[in-house]
Amino acid sequence: MCRHDGHRVSQATVLRLLRDEGLLLEANYQRERRQLAARRKAAFATEPTGPNQVWQLDFSEFETASGGTWRLAGCRDYWSKYELGWHVSPTANQHDAIAAIELAIKEAAGKPLAELAPRDADGTVKPLVTIVTDNGGPFRSFRFEAFIATRPELRHVRTRVRTPGQNGSRERGFDSLKYEKLFLEEIPNALDLVRHAEDYRRDYNTVRPHEALAWNRPHDVHTGAADPLVPNFPEPENLPTA
Numbered sequence: 001m002c003r004h005d006g007h008r009v010s011q012a013t014v015l016r017l018l019r020d021e022g023l024l025l026e027a028n029y030q031r032e033r034r035q036l037a038a039r040r041k042a043a044f045a046t047e048p049t050g051p052n053q054v055w056q057l058d059f060s061e062f063e064t065a066s067g068g069t070w071r072l073a074g075c076r077d078y079w080s081k082y083e084l085g086w087h088v089s090p091t092a093n094q095h096d097a098i099a100a101i102e103l104a105i106k107e108a109a110g111k112p113l114a115e116l117a118p119r120d121a122d123g124t125v126k127p128l129v130t131i132v133t134d135n136g137g138p139f140r141s142f143r144f145e146a147f148i149a150t151r152p153e154l155r156h157v158r159t160r161v162r163t164p165g166q167n168g169s170r171e172r173g174f175d176s177l178k179y180e181k182l183f184l185e186e187i188p189n190a191l192d193l194v195r196h197a198e199d200y201r202r203d204y205n206t207v208r209p210h211e212a213l214a215w216n217r218p219h220d221v222h223t224g225a226a227d228p229l230v231p232n233f234p235e236p237e238n239l240p241t242a
Helices: 011-020 026-043 094-109 142-149 164-180 191-204 218-222
Strands: 054-063 069-077 085-088 129-133 153-158
Touching: 054 094, 054 164, 069 094, 069 164, 069 191, 085 094, 094 129, 094 142, 129 164, 142 153, 153 191, 164 191, 191 218
Parallel strands: 054 129, 129 153
Antiparallel strands: 054 069, 069 085
16 A cells, blocks of 8 residues: 555565554464355356456444444445445345345446346347355345346355355455444434445545455456556565665
């Protein structure tokens, strides 16, 4: 992030400052992350190679200062880490799950996904986006499955029972939203919750570099302006010590 802002600092200096502030994680944390990543990949028939191929969807609760409990539903692009919008409601049912997908479709492409989906030799639309969810009631409902079935550009995959790691990117996104934004604010009602959540989404997608994307921003990766494997800052320089 310092290099993004134009500051020339050595890696050793950054490492020392992070260690002094207690911001470094133990070595076994990265080992656990790699194990979770392997389990997440098992949920996909084909590893995604670009945006709008795998979206992870789930709900998360938040209680406002006035005592109301609200549920946020949102799709997150697995490949680009792009947050595709929040649907906020007092309920977490099949209607809310469908509304979250419809919101994501509008945000993702700017045009009907069916126009972007591949077609077979007969011109039949083939699935473009795989929606990954857990086994919660909203995602097992007839109405939700009917919604997917009437849209050939979509495909639904549920994770294995008691395997939350397969939807881990979505869970990690909700954790970041809460601990980096919502829990730090005094949020009295749903309107303020929507405002703060959207402020965070805009900052997360367009401002903050993402470690898992080689320090690129999710919006740049999602739109093709950056490669998630290639850092967009110059190679580090070894600064003189004297």
